[in-house]
Amino acid sequence: MKTNHLKGNLTLDLGGFALNSGDFNLPMSGVTVLFGRSGSGKSTLLRAISGLDKRTHGQLSFANTVWQAGKQHRPTAERDIGFVFQDAALFPHLSVRQNLDYGIKRLPKGKAPADFDQIVERVGVAHLLDRDIGFLSGGERQRVAIARALLMQPKLLCMDEPLSALDWRAKAELLTLIEELVESLQLPVLYITHDPMEVERLADQVVVMADGRIQSVEPLTQLLNRADSPLFDHQGAVSVLQTHPLESGGVSQVRVADQTLSLPGSRATKGARPSQRQLSRVRILARDVTLALEDPHKISTSNHLVATVxxxxxxxxxxxLVRLKLADEQTFFAEVTHDSAQRLQLSPGLVVFALIKTVALNR
Amino acid sequence: MQLFGIEVEWQPIWLTLEIAAMTTVVLLVLGTPLAWWMARMKSSNKVLLEALVALPLVLPPTVLGFYLLIAMNPNGMVTETLSWFGYEGQLTFSKTGLVIGSVFYSLPFAVQPLMHAFETIPNRLLDAAATLRASFLDRFRTVVMPLARRGFLTAATLSFAHTVGEFGVVLMVGGNIPGETRMVSIAIFDHVESLEYAQAHLLSAMMLVFSLAVLMLVYGLNRKFEVKVG
Incomplete structure (x- = not known):
């Protein structure tokens, strides 16, 4: 499939804050995360990209269609984007079904809406259709908002911190939903978050923002490879491994570089239908990795990965930080003390066993 | 028709209702964009505009009436301008002049409830509607108006009732021409001046009952149409 590019250079002066993106050229496939602390300008950039702020200046085009040229701009309605807001922004005076129909009714003649029943089923709002908005939980509201956006058959889905107002359970469920939707619909997503965990779960490409400016654009793997990655917070370095899920009852297991990893059965997704995804990400904190020179057997830790320093x-x-490489060239970090490194005489080329407790892993 | 043995004068009553109805319509048409503009205004000019709109609340009606009388004098700019658009006749001591005066006099009663209703509508709902391909007027009709319906009801009823109750402005601008500018409040004043207390009693009692009914209607509607935004 041809990849569309979102490219331009946008400025937006809000008085107290100014966005000055700098030149960007983003291939739109998979999930592109706009990452940065609050106040870094990610929401402002997304509003400028979607045409929601008329004070935007600069150049912008998507899939060779001009969206902005100087002060001239194409109205939001004609940009073929879906938008999911932080707090869902459902119309409180309409029912769930009327909210979903709002956009469908306004589609131009030539454009068919998405298959209503299919989207509603897939997003998990089929049983909510006749409800009043006031009686929905936070997670349900966000699902309705996602369905409402998807029904427009957008060419680009913008999501502005869609999970930040949710409790952990709803957050976990929606993360899984978004992963599945991205894979099955092949719809490019622009996703805003300040939570590194969400970046590590969803991102293919990360746009790092600070002080109203784009600092860097990198694939997630590359960004996580840097020891001083902006994604690392108080928990220290984090790695993400791409793994293949295995069919098994009870314990969930994945394969990576011909080795098996055991994962905790997720509490959040218990009882949910099994994920249909081809690849599954496993997130490892460097501080949770223990290194051993030989494979210990009498130990409770069940994941022993063979890797090279x-x-x-x-x-x-x-x-x-010890950068470890697996047989399939994927790398991950282990954090050890200088004392331990000296004791084990760690040096590049050394083969070690990386021990990781099952419960320390999350998908 | 007689009530309690007194002949009811219908002319001032009909005139009052007619002028109040026209004023309400004009106020809703002009007040809606003004209130919307003010509600979304971020600059410090908003303070000045709010004060200007609220002025009729504190100004003695005679002051407002005096300035309007000057502004609408037959050789003045306002009348001249209107005559270019084909308006014949004078503004002072006429129905048109009364409606113009009432519009100024009741402006805060239309603009304030509308503005407050508009202010409670979150911008993100309008943004959401825009991403769902709704144009500005479409968004206004399908999101703003339903969510602000309480504001519209309050604005309409209060403008109407307040116009019914005006006196000072009417006296200054309209005078006391039966069938043309003699509204209920003027009629009552007239009766008292001529010591016709029975007539004054009847009209006053009717005004009292009407005002109470209107206010109860407003508060009742407020309860019924409460809109939860969130």
Whole structure:
């Protein structure tokens, strides 16, 4: 499938805050996350991209259609985008079904809406159709908002911190839903978040923002490869491995580089239908990885990955990051103290066993 | 028709209702865009506009009436301008002049409830409607108006009732021409001046009952049409 590009350079002066994106050229496939702290301008950029703020200046085009040229702009309605807002933004005076119909009724003659029953079923709002908006939970509202956007058959789906107002359970369910939708609909997504966990779960490509400007655009794997990645917070370095889910009852297992990893049965998705996805991401905190020179057997830790030390990176006075490489070239970090590194005589090329507790892994 | 043995004068009553109805229509048509503009205004000019709109609340009606009388004088700019658009006759001491005066006099009663209703509508709902391909007027009709319906009802009833109850402006601008500018409040004043207390009693009692009914209607509607935004 041909990849459409979103390219341009946008400025938007809000008085107290100014967006000055700099030139960008983003291939739109999979999930592109706009990441940055609050106040970094990610929402402003998304509003400028979607045409919601008329004060926007600059250049913007998507799939070779001009969306903005100087002050001239194509109205939001004609940009073929779907938008999911932080707090769903459902119309409180309409029922769920009327909310879903709102956009369908306004589609131009030549454009057919998506298959209503199919979308409603897939997003999990079929049983809510005749409800009043006031009686929906946070997760349900966000599902309705997603369905409402998808029914317009958009060419680009914009999501502005769609999970930030939700509790952890709803958040986990919706993350799974978004992953599945992205894969099955082949719809490019522009996704805003300040939560590194969401980036690690969803992103293919990460746009890092600070002070109203785009700082960098990198694939997730590359961004996570940097020892000083902006994604690392108080929990330290994080790695994401692409794995293949295995069919098994009870314990969930995945394969990576011809080795098997055991994952905790997720509490959030218990009872939910099994994921249909081809690839599954496993998120590992560097501080949860123990290194051993030989394979210990009498130990409760059940994941023992064979890996090669690729690089030692000094972090601070007492710890360092060990970059480990698997047979399939995927890398991940382990965080150890200088003392331990010396004791084990860690050096590039050394084959080690990386021990990771099952419960420390999350998908 | 007689009530309690007193002949009811219908002319001032009909005239009052007619002028109040016209004023209400004009106020809703002009007040809606003004209130919307003010509700979405972020600059500090908003303070000045709010104060200007609220002025009739604190100004003695005679002051407002005096300025309107000056502004609408037969050789003045307002009358001249209107005559270009084909308006014949004078504004002072006429029905048209009364409606213009009433529009100024009741402006805060239309604009304030509308503005407050508009202010409670979150921008993101309008943004959401825009991403669902609704044009501005479409968004206004299908999102703003239903969510602000309480504001519209309050604005309409209060403008109407307040216009019915005006006196000072009417006296200054309209005078006391039977069938043309003699509204109920003027009629009552007239009766009292001529010591016709029975007539004054009857009209006053009718006004009292009417005002109470209108206010109860407003508060009743407010309860019934409560809209939850969120």
């Amino acid at each position: 690729a690089e030692l990176i000094d972090q601070d006075d007492h710890s360092l």
